[in-house]
Amino acid sequence: MSFKSDTCVDRNNKPLTSYSSKSEADDGIRYIKDTYRKDMVLYKCSSCSYYHLAPAGRHTPLAEKRCSCFDRNGSGKDLYSSKASAEMRAKILSAENHIKLTVYKCPEERGYHLSKA
Numbered sequence: 001m002s003f004k005s006d007t008c009v010d011r012n013n014k015p016l017t018s019y020s021s022k023s024e025a026d027d028g029i030r031y032i033k034d035t036y037r038k039d040m041v042l043y044k045c046s047s048c049s050y051y052h053l054a055p056a057g058r059h060t061p062l063a064e065k066r067c068s069c070f071d072r073n074g075s076g077k078d079l080y081s082s083k084a085s086a087e088m089r090a091k092i093l094s095a096e097n098h099i100k101l102t103v104y105k106c107p108e109e110r111g112y113h114l115s116k117a
């Protein structure tokens, strides 16, 4: 294991860029907007307590259907179309981030979400 083991990853398992302050994250948003023409939003990460960026649009490869559930950071929750894929993802994330995740059924019944135990 590397010294810094708290690196968060996105849903493609790529390390997320961590910003220590909101203004740093804002600079990152501007840079991505200028360079890639992509709109990003910042959110405070609950596992590493740094700021990360996420796409502003609700484009997600996880499920075609979306629900309107939000996590405590105000970003749309990842939706898994089957319980099995949600459980598999929970296993990976739990191992990587040393957190315990549980699978629960979306209240809107559009799939499954992960929640911190």
Ligand SMILES: [Zn+2]
Binding pocket: 007, 008, 045, 046, 047, 048, 049, 050, 052
């Ligand atoms: Zn994080």
Ligand SMILES: [Zn+2]
Binding pocket: 067, 068, 069, 077, 079, 106, 107, 108, 109, 110, 113
């Ligand atoms: Zn939902």
